[in-house]
Amino acid sequence: MSNNNNNNNKELRSQKWFAPSGGGKGGFVHRKAWRKNQGLPADTYGKPVIGICNTWSELSPCNTHLRGLAESVKRGIIEAGGYPLEFPIMSTGETIIKPTAMLFRNLMSMDAEESIGSNPLDGVVLLTGCDKTTPATIMGAASVDIPTIVVPGGAMLNGRFRGENIGNGTYVWKLKEKIKTGEFTQKDVKDAEVCSARSEGHCTTMGTASSMACMAEALGLTLPGAAAIPAVDSRKKTMAQLSGRQIVEMVKSDLKISKILTRKAFENAIVVNAAIGGSTNFIIHLQAIAGRIGVALNLQDFDDLGSKIPLLVNLMPSGKYLMEEFYDAGGLPVVLNYMKDYLHNDTITVNGNTLGENNDDAICFRDDVIYKPSDPLQKEAGIAVLRGNLCENGAVIKPSAATESLLVHTGKAVVFENMTDFRNKIDDPNLDIDETSVMVLKSVGPVGFPGMPEVGNLDLPEKILKKGIKDMVRISDGRMSGTAFGTVILHVSPESAVGGNLALVENGDTIILDVPNRTLNMEISDEELQKRRDKWIAPESKAKRGYPNLFINTVQQAHLGADLDFLVGGSKDN
Known part of the structure; x- marks a missing residue:
């Protein structure tokens, strides 16, 4: 060397x-x-x-x-x-x-x-x-x-289970669907758990x-x-x-x-x-x-x-x-x-x-695993950055893990104010939601949770899964596991907890997603948006002491990397 x-x-x-x-x-x-x-x-x-x-x-x-x-x-x-x-x-x-x-x-x-x-x-x-x-x-x-x-x-x-490879994280999300639809018993889950790691x-x-x-x-x-x-x-x-x-x-x-x-x-x-x-x-x-x-x-x-x-x-x-x-x-x-x-x-x-x-001399030994640029697995991959009145400073989506037919989509918002609200409502048979709806989750950004957890790939409602639907448009100011998949819009900035427009979305609002044109908007007038903003009340801080309190008060928004503001800059004299 x-x-x-x-x-x-x-x-x-x-x-x-x-x-x-x-x-x-x-x-x-x-x-x-x-x-x-x-x-x-x-x-x-x-x-x-x-x-x-x-x-x-x-x-x-x-x-x-x-x-x-x-x-x-x-x-x-x-x-x-x-x-x-x-x-x-x-x-x-x-x-x-x-x-x-x-x-x-x-x-x-x-x-x-x-x-x-x-x-x-x-x-x-x-x-x-x-x-x-x-x-x-x-x-x-x-x-x-x-x-x-x-x-x-x-x-x-x-991991190997019933003759197929198990991707530790990716299989977890599929496992949830199999449990909800009755395809897997609890014994099946235990067997898969042993095999996965x-x-x-x-x-x-x-x-x-x-x-x-x-x-x-x-x-x-x-x-x-x-x-x-x-x-x-x-x-x-x-x-x-x-x-x-x-x-x-x-x-x-x-x-x-x-x-x-x-x-x-x-x-x-x-x-x-x-x-x-x-x-x-x-x-x-x-x-x-x-x-x-x-x-x-x-x-x-x-x-x-x-x-x-x-x-x-x-x-x-x-x-x-x-x-x-x-x-x-x-x-x-x-x-x-x-x-x-x-x-x-x-x-x-x-x-x-x-x-x-x-x-320069690297050789591929399996062309079914690593493709050539001239004949790729997909012609375009990477991350798409969205802009619009729902994400003034940007949001991101991974098109290669999304459903192509949902990359251009208009639907009515079904809003969850936080993760507790989501868990309490998602499998309620009376929840007003169908496969054309857009699921919107608030309060999971850097400040709001705090820490920006990997919850953006929300579980679909049980009644939707039983119809054979595997994906819906989901939007949040949080993240998702790199092992996850779906038409999931993440890192909405500014986040809802600091007064970003995501905080102002209400049930029934029309959400318009257009990934090819890189836009994410809610169909609402500026006047109505301002009325809602005038009524909005910032949530109470979730951390009163220690490092979480320091984090909440100094963390940058997702579009800047979510570092603490006083740590950003060139390297120090050592």
């Missing part, structure tokens, strides 16, 4: 602690009090000190294997002449933490930033897995700006966790091919060890994260997310990372750069297969090779090579 330059004589950041200019008691204290009691020889303090930022936690099921993976990273660091130091930070497991992992993404990023920035680290390895752990750690590292490499935790092995790792679909791993590789923050290796595959340990070696070389060549995270790198990530059928959550996380490193990126960029990109990867929820098949087919390097005419191939990556150099 090549180096970006040969600046091997650069003073290490850690020497500010261990050998400060002028000598004196400062260096003595740091050397003695911090590590001498570990029995380290004196020459340890001249080696590059590499932090291993580990999101391992028994509270995060997707990340439970990262403790062992850290040992492989350490071997690589030691082999390359570095000194590894593993440290924990807060870990967020999407499937367990309440009220939503998204509430704590920014807190986790602060933990990463302060742990990295406040300690004598010359470089850092980020061990990631479940959805928010990847963007959170990258956000934190970007705010410090030292050499950084990502080691994705990897997906579980394919065969190993350690994150979700097996192209959900948010897999999208984030691919994002990291497309940005240039991983070694080539790292994103798709299954969590329990022995090649994952090999990749971790090689990453440990490479971070030492990055320190020697002063290859900081800011040299990798350029505007061109972000544009590459947008294109790649479209080509793989990645999650809508990608938008809100990539914008937050860009905000931390000081790169201008706005919501419209995702439509302008990504909405006309061919879909190449045949994975759930937009396709048929799972991450294990994606890796067997050649993984992300194949996509990067196939898409080279759409990419900035000269962007630098963690091994010092360009993105194009890393992937």
Whole structure:
């Protein structure tokens, strides 16, 4: 692996602690009090000190294997002449933490930033897995700006149930329908549950966790091919060890994260997310990372750069297969090779090579899993950004996961004021709703919930499912799981809790969706809208203390990435 330059004589950041200019008691204290009691020889303090930022936690099921993976990273660091130091930070497991992992993404990023920035680290390895752990750690590292490499935790092995593959998240949404329609008994559910999670790792679909791993590789923050290796595959340990070696070389060549995270790198990530059928959550996380490193990126960029990109990867929820098949087919390097005419191939990556150099010889081994741009799975994928009087600052939809016939639709609004209201009403046989209606959910945005949960793909009413209807237009200021699907409009901004027009929608209002023309409107006069606004009362804050209170009072809206306003900006002096 090549180096970006040969600046091997650069003073290490850690020497500010261990050998400060002028000598004196400062260096003595740091050397003695911090590590001498570990029995380290004196020459340890001249080696590059590499932090291993580990999101391992028994509270995060997707990340439970990262403790062992850290040992492989350490071997690589030691082999390359570095000194590894593993440290924990807060870990967020999407499937367990309440009220939503998204509430704590920014807190986790602060933990990463302060742990990295406040300690004598010359470089850092980020061990990631479940959805928010990847963007959170990258956000934190970007705010410090030292050499950084990502080691994705990897997906579980394919689930198998009754002769078919089960995509952990995607199958959950289908399971709900099967239960409501009586197709599955409780015994069936228990059997499927056992089969769906065969190993350690994150979700097996192209959900948010897999999208984030691919994002990291497309940005240039991983070694080539790292994103798709299954969590329990022995090649994952090999990749971790090689990453440990490479971070030492990055320190020697002063290859900081800011040299990798350029505007061109972000544009590459947008294109790649479209080509793989990645999650809508990608938008809100990539914008937050860009905000931390000081790169201008706005919501419209995702439509302008990504909405006309061919879909190449045949994975759930937009396709048929799972991450294990994606890796067997050649993984992300194949996509990067196939898409080279759409990419900035000269962007630098963690091994010092360009993105194009890393992937120029990638070979596809299964053309039913990874398609060519000349004959794609779908001609246009990516994310569409909608505008209109229902989403003044924008909303998003993933057309590749939607029902084509619903992408242009007019229907009457059926409004749910919050999740409790939704749960109480949705299966009421007297609810005035049919398959032409538009389901509207309020109070699930960054401030309103708080934290913007993954509830936008609302369950359809039981009476609609029993008619054989599988999809309806659904609108909210929340998010949805990257494993989910449907004609779901998300991230409506401004959200209802801060007085966005979504707050003013009433039952029976006519909603007009036109995805090809990128519009989302309610058929209502400006005068009537103003009358409703004059009567609107802001909801009471749902958090009175602690971090949730800080979050509510400083979080930006979805179209800006939902970071805390005081964290946005270029990286700090370290």
